[in-house]
Structures are given as structure tokens and as C-alpha cells.
Amino acid sequence: MMNDLKHLNANQLAAAQWDNGPLLVLAGPGSGKTMTLTARVARLIEQGRDESFRILCLTFTRKAAADMRERLLNSAPEAKDRVLLTTFHAFATDILRQHGSHFGLSPDFEILEESERLGMIKSVLETQAEALTKFISAEKALTAIDFLLRNVTPDSNVPELLKDAEAGRQLQTLFIRYKALLKQQNALDYGSILYFCEELLRERPRIGKQLRTVYRYVCVDEFQDTNIAQYRLLRALVPDRNANLFIVGDDDQVIYQWNGASPKRVTELSQHYDLNIIQLPENHRCPPEVVSLANALIVHNGERSPNKKPLLPMKTGSGDNPIDLLEFEDDRAEAEGIAERVSERLNQGVRPRDIVVLARATKLLERVQRALESRSVTSHVPRRKSQFESAPLRFVTSALKLALVRSDDDLASIVTKSLSDCVHQDSSEEDLAGFSAALNGDQLEALGALVLASPAVPKALQEAVAALVQGRYAEFIQSALDYFDAVEKASQDNGGEQYAEYATERAVWRSILREMGSDREAYAMPLGQFLQELALANKTPEAPSNAVRCLTIHSAKGLEFPHVYLIGMSEDQLPSFQSNRSGDDSREMQEERRSCFVAITRTIETLTMSYGRRYNGWPKLPSRFLFEMGLLERSEQRVAWG
Template sequence: MSDQNTIDGAFETLSEIQREAASWGDGAFMLLAGPGSGKTRVLTSRVARLFANEAAAKWRILALTFTTRAADEMRRRIEQLAPDAVERLYVGTFHAFACEILRQSGSHVGVQTDFKIYSNPGDRELLLSEALRVAKLDLGEPLSKAFPVLDGLRERLAGPDNCLRFFADPDRGTRFAAAYQAYVDHLDHENALDFPAILYMAHKLFTDFPLIAERYRRTYRYISLDEFQDTNLAQYAFLRALTGNLYKNLFVVADDDQVIYQWNGASPQRLQQFAKDYEPALLQMPTNYRCPGEVVEMANRLVTNNRLRTANKQPLLSGKAMPTAPDRVRILVFDEDSHEADGIAADIEARHGNAPSNIVIIARTKAILQATKGELGKRGIHAQLAQRRDSFASVPYQWLHTSLQVANRRSDEREFKNFVEVGNAMWGFDLDTSQLAARAKSTTGDLLRTWAKAAADLPLTPLGARIIPLLRSDLAEVLDYQKYLRAANATLSAAVPTLLEEYPSVDEDARAWKELYKEITGAVGRAAPLEAFLQELELRSKEPPLEAGVIPLLTIHASKGDEFDHVYLLGLAEDVIPSFQSKKQGDNSPQLEEERRNCFVAITRCMETLTLSRAKSYKGWTKAPSRFLAEMGI
């Protein structure tokens, strides 16, 4: 049997059509790959083969995808196949690559290397509030409602000076343009970017300084893009600015039946735009090796009701040989939504026991998932609702994070204030931010050294006596953040059992930090500067990884890219999926077609069994069965 960790071995495991795609060399190429068709194996095999064909060359390969998890998995697979080529590979998300560009060349557009990224909604709202106060402006609307507007402008690559055309009300447009300018000025003053500004500034860099884009084109001979159907306007414009009109070595993997991010600007029309701009060769890879044949047939029946699809799109083919079974696909019907939550928990207990493995519960809304989690808990079955966490939940790991932030920006009083306050809570200090800042200004100007010196003169807890000297020696005096992180995190991890009573989330943060450290050092390397580590950390969720025996509870969007033996899809009722809002747009609307694609994505996560459920009423309102059930042939 061939070794699948070698390039030749990996190619031997590919089907004929997979091998044809993985053998593609120069020129633009679009691979329409259905769910479970082995696209990641194709992508990684192709990249490894390109490196092997010219092992002594200097050019690099850029591979972009949409989640850090997908990027980490792709990098790991390529490194297995081509370990000697790791230095010639960049794998990451659009935003991570844009950060890399801005670290190297952002000073041309006013972005300094150690820029701070703000992704937390609360932090962004505070920044906007400060910006409006300084500029003496009144937006006239709640600040929480301002960001969908400001983010929408960024994603359309509209700046404060050219955004009025997007407002039907000129007065509102004028107010937002002024607020937008004040917000941008405030971020510039802080040398900071919010999440939407990362791509905006990278695009600006390439368009204002085309020679820089040309340099990247010469560096990256090949570009691969996974999940291309999720690309929004800003991401596609960034890609166009990077490649220009002549660069054609793009290998794009997409599936217009899995566009489920229209709210973020994704559109099936992006594939048509790519075909027009790059004139790619086209290959379809429709064989599904993941799902039972019954599910493949259901998926085909469902998605053919959509009109916004690539012309001549081939139906999914079943490539998984398994006997039919009467309970392979089930539909469970309950009287009320509370009965649905209880019934699903009872079904899982009866079929899979109290320690189920490789099961997932998927729903359109988090409310349904929360109710089901409660019923599972009553039966002693552990479940975790997957949701992005922008910050650490426990004080110990908040302190560890803020200590790195202050080490990176030693004169930043905003960062220092957070660090001092968290440190006071962690160590029982009563240090005053203003006094320490004044003391720092009268000496070296280094806020972290000033704090470390002050802390050394205070009574320390046993844990503080082990960790604070590490901060002083390895972070404040000599910046060896990797050494500090390893030692401080090991000390905190060992103390988790004693910290749990005071900080109930510290065990989750310890698991999250361990996973994040491994992922980030894999992405940027152990020799990466501290600013690169922190920027990568800001782009990633601080959600802890699942423990063994814990059932993930996922929204449909969160389930994309995953696969499980047993899938439970809940809430298949009108006004739930499809949602009430999509139904209001009409039966043939893009919104309702996206809901159908949501259902398509959800059912194609399964490898063994699929259980569908619905209730006859939700929140006391009678609901008809989802139209998607009939469309699937149920």
C-alpha cells in the first residue's frame, strides 16, 4: 500500500478527475467541487506537486481560504507532503495575508508594523464614541447601529470622502461621512485597524502603489483559493489588485450551491465575474465520497429548485459504497419546540448513550440549540454551543494577553490601563495607572518596566511569585516573549485546579490558549515578532476546543467545512428554515435560495445517518413543515 504522506502516494489515492485537477499547472482554473468531493486533498496534492517539480526554485505559493481552522489544516497536510518546501508557502485567510502585507509595507499608507487590531464589538464602539467626542460630532443614531453602515462602506471600498453616493438621505450621509472620517482619524492616531479596515488598507496599498503589488506577483508564482464562492466584494477587489490584468496563475475551488454568506457580500455572481476576468479552464468534480446515497439524492432534489446556479451544473454523484438502511435518514415530528428539544436529547441517549462520539446537532438559530443543550444536560450529556469568542473569559488569561499587548506597545496608555486593572484584580494590587504612567514618563518611558518594578515591591501570592519574575526577566527587561509565554502558560495551566473556584472559565481559557499557541506558531513561526503573534491572535476566536464526548451544537454557518458520522438537523419548519425574513422576499428571491443552500449545506455534513426534526409550533405559533422537506422527497 502506498504512503499517503508522500506526493506519489497522495496522487495514487486520487480518482481520475481529482488527479486531473491536481495536475493543473499554469493558467487560470476553476474547479466546481461539490460537498465531500475531496477538494482539500486535490488542493494540497497540487501544491505539493508544484513544489516537487521545481524543488530548487525561489518562487512561493499563496493559498487563501476563509477560516483559520481550514488554513491550519491545509498547511498541516501540505507540510506532510512537502516538508522541505514549508518556507516557500503561505497559507492563511484573506485577512491574515492582508495583515502580513501591511506588516511589511503598510507604512506607505500610514500603517506602522506594530498596528493593533480591534475586532471586539465593545472595543470598537468605545473607539467610535471617543472619536465622536474628540471631533464634537453627534451621529444622531445609537452607536451599536452605526457599525453595520460603516462596515458596509468599508466592504464596498468606500472611504469617508466618497461614501455619500450610498445614502438615499443626504443629511444622514453627511453625518455618517463625518463620523466615518473621525473614526478613521482616531484609529490612525492609535496606529490601529478594525477588522474591516484590514482588507481596505491592503487594497489601498496595492492600488496606490502598484509596484508593491507587482512585487508580490513576482514572489507568488501560484495562487490557490478555497471556498471561492464565499468571496465578498472587498476580498475580490483585493485579489484583482494583487493579480492585475496579466497574472493568470489562479487555481480556484468553488461551489455555487454552498453560497451561504450573502449577508456578508458573497454571491453566486462572483463565479461569473471570475470567469469573465480570468477566463479559466473549468472542471466539475461532482462525486460525493462523504454522504450516504440517500442523502446525495435528497441534496440533488433540493438544490435543483434554485435558479442561481452555474449553467450545466452536474448533479452530485454518490461515491460512497454502503448498503441502504431503513433508518439511515429519519424525520422526527413533535408538537412543540420544547418537545423537540427534549425528544432529540432522548433520541441521542437511546441511540448513542451518555458519551456519544462524532455526533453534531445543527440548527438555523442559536435559540433552538440552547434549548436542546439544556435538555441534553438534564440527561448528563455534555454539549457545547460553538460561537466566536473575541476575548478570554477569565482574569488569569486576560492578564497574560494584556501583558503581551503592553510588551508590544510600551508607551500605549490605553493598553497599559487595561493591563493594570486586570493585574490589580489578578494579584490583589492597588496600583494607579496615572501614577505609574507619570513615573514612566519621568524615567525610561517604558510602562511595562515601570509596572514590573512597582510589582516587585508588593506582597505577592505564591502564583504571582512564580509568574511576575518571569514577566520582568523575559518580557520587560529582555523581550523573549516565546520563553515568557511557555513558562507563564505552563505555570497557569498547572494552577488551573486551584483557580477554578474563583475563575470558573479558566480551564476553558487554558485549553483555548494551548490550541491557539500551537496554531499561531504553526502559521507565523516561532521566530515571528511579537506584533505578528498578537495580530494573528486577534484574528482568531478564543473559544476552547471541544473535549472528548462533548456534542457540538452548531449553526448551519458554523458547520460549514465539517463532517460528522451522525447529523441531527433541527427546526425544519416554515419561518425557521426557511426563515420568516427570507419568505417575505418571495419564493424565487435570492434570500430564499440562500436558505435552500443552507439546508443543502447542513444535510451534506453527514457520513452515516441523518436525523431531521420539526415541531408543529414554535414559541406558541403553529408552523407548517418546511417546504424543503417536500423538495427533498420527504
Template sequence: MDADAILDGLDPEQRAVAEAVRGPVCVLAGAGTGKTRAITHRIAYATATGAVAPQRVLAVTFTTRAAGELRGRLRRLGAPGVQARTFHAAALRQLTYFWPKVIGGEPPKIIESKIGLVADAARACRLSYGRTELRDVAAEIEWAKVTQHRPEDYAAAVARTGRRPPADVVDVARVYAMYETLRRERNLLDFEGILELTAAVLTEYPEVAREVRDQYRYFVVDEFQDVNPLQKLLLDAWLGDRDELCVVGDPNQTIYSFTGATTQYLLDFTRAHPNATVVKLVRDYRSTPQVVRLANAVIGPAWDAETRGEAARRHRLELVAQRPDGPEPVYVEYDDEVAEADDIARRARKLIDEGVPASQIAVLYRINAQSENFEAAFAAAGVPVVLRGAERFFERPEVREAVVQLRGAARAGADAETEGMGLIATVRHVLSGVGFTDQAPEGTGAARARWESLQALAQLAEDVAIADPRAGLPEFVAELEERAALQHAPTMEGVTLASLHAAKGLEWDAVFLAGLTEGTLPIVYAETPEQIEEERRLLYVGVTRAREHLTLSWSLSRTPGGRKNRRPSRFLAGLTPRASTPSPAPADRSRRRTGGKAGPQPCRVCGRPLTAALERKLGRCADCPAEINEELLLGLKEWRSAVAGDQRIPAYVVFTDATLQAIAERCPETMEELAQISGVGAAKLKRYGAAVLALCRGETPDTSPGLPD
């Protein structure tokens, strides 16, 4: 690509980054300001103008997906020879290459999880830890290693930093020491060891350092605010005494200090490199002015905090919105967490009905334990969800099985056998061999999760076919293999449920920030000014994930009928207008019972308060006796299948099994009675109410839906 053409379409600040082809360069990039665009155009412009050869560039980021995105963009910009890798991938590649030359012998085996070795170390120390404790101790060892603390100085480091170890500090130090002993005895290497050993080889073997530094002369490091001391040690070893370094980061998004990341390397960059070029990217292309205004208001006090020095204030970023106006953020106060989850599910359902794709909606919370109520509420509302941070997509058994079948079909020439069917039909045909069906199974269990994984592959085939109508099965399999290597999962059609930490780097049209109470955000164990400040940045990250619709909510008690002694997060002070309290319409009285002042919904058989989602939907305890009209239930299911088939939607979107069971138990005679059943909201009442009541009367209903709202 022509050098001048590379600069076309960049805003003035992005162009300044691209034209700063000689280092050192520090890019302070706010959320949604196009930092990836800026740095990829900088690299491409540098190679196009001859400032550096593509093969001499190493761009480093933190995830394989981000590295893959960098490579893809650089390829399209005419710089395919640039190396874009994670710290670990780059280090492992170098370590593997130089091992036979400078160390020799059997190379160590890489361990992907520390938990098994930590368990062995704990047993050797005569300590008994459960699975959760083992995971926490493993994380603590990772922190100690990335911050360069040995077992013998671990206790002092914990005391100095105010860190709260997951177990007795002396015991953790003993397990850490035994872990390292067992690791060496068994010739194992963990991820921290990859970086540490690579840095050591570069330091101790001048000939290795010369070869590496001759290969890589031009460095770009993304997300520099998340660099930890061990990664900085390796970066310094790569650089030597050179300064051809471009770093990109946002001090407002430093949220991983608990893992050893520190923003100081970013804030002190100009001190280490006094002649550095500094460019600020503040034009926000992601969010509406209303969302941007709130984001600036949330993070503003952090810049004025006494804990921030002059260097931090010089790096202050205040976003400037570039999009047209949108709706104002909504603030909602609930009586309890159940009511909060139910109403958020209802609001998400309304957005979907208005045309917002489910995959463009997210519910974000501080800790993963908060997801349970939302999973239940969305299931009751008939809205599919995708849990982020769970098992990796390409590691799921059904996905691995499907990829094997697709790969085999491609080798066997299935395209030829199914000539005329096209890629979409061919992929669905192959997936049917591993149990995929056009219609989703009932319920929300393992069968449903398996179907959704296979459905995501089928949907990806549609995306590939649209992008390249000539693509066949071999091209689709190649796409899958590349995505698997990058852990780039296809988009699954469902509302995303994720923690605020897991949401970093992502964005949605609509975002619900839930559970914003004192003790949750900031989290109860955030005590120091620095820890509180990081919690504030976590809320800022959540706000800046939203493109257009943003709802912030909190609940006054944990359970229905509980004491309302919670307070909204201190970070919302002065920001919120008068918070609204949902007032359900008469057609939605079941939700009022779950979260209103009348307390939790009682069981209609024994009177016990109902808190479980399924029990609230049925209106009774799961083990309480109830008469059910089996003939009506069968008729309801047959009718639902016909409607789902006509509308080409999953059956559960019409009504879930639990809702049909509740209808068959109560046999409502009027619209008002039907509306009192959980899962029958105003929209579904209008669309399907007449047909359901006809079935309850023993009549044959029309399968066509009523008019939508």
C-alpha cells in the same frame, strides 16, 4: 516526495485537478468531495515537477485553521515552502513590510472589534444605541466597506440591494462617516482597511507591485464562492495581468451574501478566463447514499429557479455517494419547541449509548436564540454540550492560565521532576494546580464550563501521547502554541450546538436539523427570490454535514400548550415521507406531559404550567414549597459518586443534581413512580432503578449498575 507518488490514491477528477498545473483553473467541488486533498496535491505536484518553486506559491483561504491545515498537508507532501494564509494575514504581512518604505511614520494600530469606535461615533452623532444595536451597526459598516460603498453612497446601495439596515439608513450613514473620521484621526486600521490599503499600495506604487508579483506567481484561492468585492480587488492587485490562478468553490454553499460575499466571481470565472480548465468534483466520500440523495433533492429546485442564469446551470453539481448504505433520514413533527428539544436530547443520548461519541453529534438550527431549549434539555438528560460560535477556546481565562502554567512547567523541566509519570500524568498534574480534578463538578454553570475546558486540554495530552509516545511536556506546549495561533481548539467531549452558518466546513456522524418551520427557515425577513434561494442553500449545508444519521424536525407551536399554527419549511415539500410524532413509552411520561396534547406539565404544588427545564425536572415551580428528605439526598449523592468512580464517568452522567433532588422530594416506591421523574429514562431505570429504590427504602444498594439496554 516523488511526483508520480503524489498522484497515487486520487480519484480521476482529483487527479485531473492535480495535473492541471498551469492556470487558469476552476474547481467546482461539492460537499465532501475532497477539495482540500485535490488542491494540495495540485500544488505539491506542480512544485515536484518544476512548474513552480514552492516559495512562489500563495494559497489563500478564509480561516487560520484552514490555512494551517493546508500548510500541514503540503508539508507532508514535500512542499513545506508554500505560503498558505488568509486574505487578511497575507495582506497585513505585505503592508507591514512595505509601510516604512513607501508610507513611513507610525503604522496604524489594528482594531479587532469595531464596537467601541462605533459607540464613539454614535455619541458624536448624538445617537444612543444599545449593545446589540452597536454590534448590528458595526456589521453594517463592515458590509458597506467590503462591498466598496462609501458613507455618501451607502443609502443608495441599501435601496438598490433591498437590504434592511439595523437602524435608520440616514443615521447609519452618519455613524459610518463619523467612524471613518475618528478612525483616521486616531491612526487606527480595521480588517477591511488592511485589504483596502494593501490593494491601494500595490496600485499606486509600481515598485511594490513588481516586488510582490515577483514573489508570488502562482495563486490558489479556496472557498471562492465566499469572496467579496474587497477581497477580489486585492486578488486582482496581486495577480496584475497574469492568469496563474486556481479557484475552488461550491456555488451550492454560498451562504454569506449578507456579509458581502457573492457567488458571481465563481460563476463568471470562465467568462473572465475563457481558456480556463474546469473540473467538477462530485464523488461524495463523506455521507451515505441516503443523506446524499436528500441533499441533491433539497438543492435541485435552486438550479431550476428563474433567478439562476445559464452560467449557474452550467456549474450545477449533483453529488454521487461513495459510501455504503446507511439509515434513511428521519422526519419528526412535535407539538412544541420544548418537546422537540427534549426528544432530540433523548435521541442523542440513545446514540451515545449505542456507541456514537458525543463529539460526533450535532444539533443545528437557523438562529442562535434557538439554542436555549436545547441547552436545558441536554442538561436535564445529563448529556454535555459544546456551544459553537461562543468565546474562542484559547481566549478563555482558564485556558490562558493553564497554558501559562504548562509553559512554565516545561521551562522548569517538569518532565524530569515527574519522570516515569508520562505526558498524560504530567499534564494532569500541572492542570491540578489551576483547579482541575478527575471528577467533573456538579451542575452546568461556570464551574462546569471551566472544568470542561481543562478536561479538553487533558484529553489533548492523551491524543498527543498516542500519536507520539516519546512526546514530553515541551512538545505538548509546542502543540498548544501552534493550535492557539491557528485557533484550532481541541475536540471537547459533548454534543455540538451550533447555527447552520457556524457549522459550515464541519461534519459529524449524526446531525439533528431542528426548527425547520416557515419563518425560521426560510427566515421571516428573506423576501426576495435571491434571499429565499440562499436560505435553501443553508438547509443544504446542514444536510451535507451529516455522515450517517440525519434527523429533520419542526414544531407546531413555540411553547407547550400554545397555538399549533406553524407549518414545516417549504423546502421540505415533496421530500418528507409521513413525519413521525413521538409516542413516549409509559416509562417516559414526564416528556409526554411537556410536549403532548395534554399541554404543559403542571406544577404538582400550585398547578401552574411548567416551561423551565429545571421546574419540569422537579415537577414544581422553583419557588413552590416542597418537602425534601435531606438524608436521602445525601445518600443519593454518595451512591452516585461511588457509581461514577467505578464506571470512570462524570457524576452528572449517572443523574444530575436536579434529578436527585426530585427523587429526594418524591421518594418513589415503585419503578413506575421512579420512571415518572424527568431525567429517569428507560436506560437509566434499568441500570440504576433498583439501587435508587433501595436507597428510598433506607437500604444499602449495590453500586454496580444493571445491564445496559
């Protein structure tokens, strides 16, 4: 721990040595905030060796929590049993698992996938069609419900949100009915986890008091990303003005306003807590020239913390200009030009994983990806996935869910279909229904009987399912995946179309188990808890190590790369068309500026920015942000920005 403290600068050390009371650490990009936070936690643990308190650290992604846990355990191994490093959603899920009975939830509640949520909404709209005439689709209804959950909207306030009084009343009816259905089915969705947990802590303050007895210190990383539900949950957990609350964030990096984040949340902190503030302006990541651009850009935003210090460059300049600005005729020429420069850099010996192409929109990245492919350069544009798609992992996850509920006809249908896809045999729902009827409706027992009676199901898979029927779910997972691994490895066509995504998703599965701690820790969980953790996990595959990553700015947040290419630096691209319509001083435009700030501060060595004079055939001006950063002269500006 002392070694950790020795490597901190004066501001980092002041934060790491903070003991009691609420503190906000305004940590700019590349300022070493994670190192500072873990150093403080390690110090508290070491100084409290003879005490029994625990520390709660909340962050926003499981990967961030896992990375921080690894770093902390390297410096303070004893922290394993003293610190809970987790996400808001995982922590709220744990509270509801312990105390959800107050709402009629049992600990093994299911976390619904998007298709299951849509099915629930459709059933409500169909059964109450005469009363709910204002909803044109289940998708739009679900979007409205997500908004209400995210903003912790009381039932009584729903009607006044819409100008159409009848539409407001119907939305209120649907919202109440949807929440009631969740509880009836012992199920939650992603948004309702925080909604119900906040309600639980607010209505039953003794639970919060109990948690505060266990967790003497509460830390929050990436605070700027909190939405209303997360902030309300935090307030219910630590309501006292002098709470031991350690907040790390940066209002210059708020880029999730669509999800309820707001730079004004820092102001709310000051209203609710006797807040002290320490700033970490030192940037240890970027070349001085990039830091200068970032400062020149972000100063144009009005919604910033008072007395916010500019970033301080801590790296020594190399002598070469690390910044390049490229102009192209149009978006196609831009994609080709960037691909050519990336290819040249790779030919100079730079590793693909050290290069990133950033854009505000995926469409531009896909164009660059095609241009890279034409040069035989492997690249990766992430495709976000919330559930597994390969037949083997669909079978494993749906069978596990069936083991929990045992009598769900829709789920049994999914299990049967995915099993048929895995073994290339038509095991019909009627076959399963026949076994189920003979077994008093127990669909899991019926599955066991079905696979035993199916000659196409190999013995290894039959034995795996038998283990599941007997309650040994960890053995089922390991045996089933061992079988599918062997099929995928032995088959020349990798098991056929149904196995197309299997190898990639299998790597994701392993990653999820690591985020849970280890295979042993994950499989030691009760089945209900394991499925809850699995449902909360991000299923999006990592980029291959031999691929140049092509990322949206939003997905690049928290990452850093030696060589950054930021494309689409034209009006209506970055900033977006919508923010242009809203005006230069709008909250939308300020968020676009913060997005640009986040993008350029991913840079470790070189930053290349580019813009085209035409996009999709329409003439466009260079981004106003290029002028604000001083990369283009105002005299070159052909029109005045509104």
C-alpha cells in the same frame, strides 16, 4: 506525491495536474477538494525543485490553513519553505507590515478589539457631537463603517448610499475621520486590514508586481465565501486574465451573504479571467439517499453556475434507510424527542463526537442542550469569543500590548485591573501612575516597579514581568503561564471566579500556537507580529471530546459527522421568517435553501430531520424544503407557498 495522485478520480486528477492559467474547480460537498488542492501543490513543488518560485494558498480560517498545511507537509515536506498557506486577513496583515509605511503605518501596528473600536467611535461622536447628529449610537455607527469597509466603498460614494442626504454626508465624515484615526494611532481593525491592503496594491501596483514575482501560483480555497474586499484584493494581486490562479469553490454552498459573499462572484470570475472550469460532482461522504435529497433540493435555486452537474453518490448504500423524518407537537417536544434519540444512540456505543445537532438558530440548540443535560448527556453549544476573558490571559495579553506601546494609560489600567484579579490584591491605577511619573511616563517600567513593590505578587510573576520589561516577551509568556497553570491546578476552586475560564482558554492558546506553526515559531516572531497573529486568531473554544456538539448550520460548514440531527425544519425556522417575507425567488430564500443543502451534506451515515407544528406558541407549517426534497407529499401541503 505519486501516491497522492493514484488516489484521485479522473476529475480530481485533471485538476491536480493543471499547470498554467486560471482554473475554477467547482467542488461539491464531500468531493475531496482539499486532497485535490494539496495534490496539485505537492506536484508543482516536486516538479519545480530546481526553481525558486513560491505558491500562495489562501483560505478563510486559520484552522483550515493549519489542517491543509499539515496534510501538505505529510506528502511534501519540502513544501515548508515553498508554500505560504494562510488566510486572507493574515496575508493582508503581512503585506501591510512590510509596506504599510506608505500609509504612515509602522510594522508593529495594533489590531483593535471590539471594545477598543467602540471607544474610538464614541470619542469621535462626542468630540464632533454638533456635526454628527444623525448617529444614535456608536454600535450602529460601527455597523455602518463595517459595511463600507467590507464593500471597499470610496469616500466619494458614501453620501449616495443613504436616502437622507445629510445622514449620508455625516457618514462620509465619520468614515474619513475613523480611517484617519486608525492611522494616527498605528492601529487597524478586522475590516480595515483588507480595505487598506486592497488600496495599497491598487495604488502602488509595483508591490503587486513584486508579490507576483515571488508567488508564481496563487490558490484560493472556499472561494464562494469571498466578500467584495477579499475579491478586490485578489484582483489587485493577480490582475492578468491568464494569471496562474487556481480557484476551488461551490456556488451551492454560499451561506455568508450577510458578510458580502455572493453566488454571482463565480460569474465575476468569468468576466475577469480566461477561466477554465473542472467540476468535482462526486460525493464520497454521504449515503446515496442523502445525495438524492441534496440534488432534489438545490435544483430549485436559480442562482447557480450554468451546466452545474448534480452530485454523484460514490458510497454504496447500506441497505437500511439512513434518513428519518420526525414530527413533534411543538418546539419543546421536539427538543425532548431529539435528546431522547441522541441518548439512545449513545447507549448503543456511538461516540459523542460522532453526533451533531444542527439548527439555523442557537435558541433551538440551547433547548436541545437543556434536554440532553436532563438525561446526563454532555453537550456543547459554542459561544463565539473574540478575546480572552479569564484574568490570567487578560493580564498576559494586555501586558504584551503595553510592552509594545509602553505609554497607553487605558491599556495600563487594564493591565493593573487584571493583575489585581490574578493575585487578589488591589493594585490601583494611582499606584501605577505614581511609578510611571517617576519613570518618565514609561508604563511598562512602572508595571515592573509595581509588581516588585507588591508583596502579594509572587516571585515567579515578578520575574516574568521583569523579563518582559527587559524585552524577553517569550520568556514572560512562558513563565507567567507556568505560574497560572500551577495556581489553577493546585487550587480546589481552580483559582476562584477569575480563573473560571482559564483552563478552557489555555487550551485555545495552545491551539493558536499550533496554527502559527509551533510554540518555537510563534515566540520567535517580533512582538508586534505575534500580537497581530494573536488578534486575528479565533478564541472560541473547541468542544470537549465527550460532548455532543450542537451547532448552527453556519458554524458546521466544512465539518462532517456520522450522525446528523437537523431540527427546526418548519416555515419561519428554516427557511427563516425574513426569507419568507422576501419571497420564494428572493436571494434570501435561495440562501436558506443553500443552508439546508449544506446541513444535510454534513452526513456520513445517518440523517434525522425534525419539525414541530408550533414554535413559541405559534402554529407553523412544515418547511417547504421537505416538500422539495420529496420527504413530504405536495398533497399534504395545506397552503401554497407565495
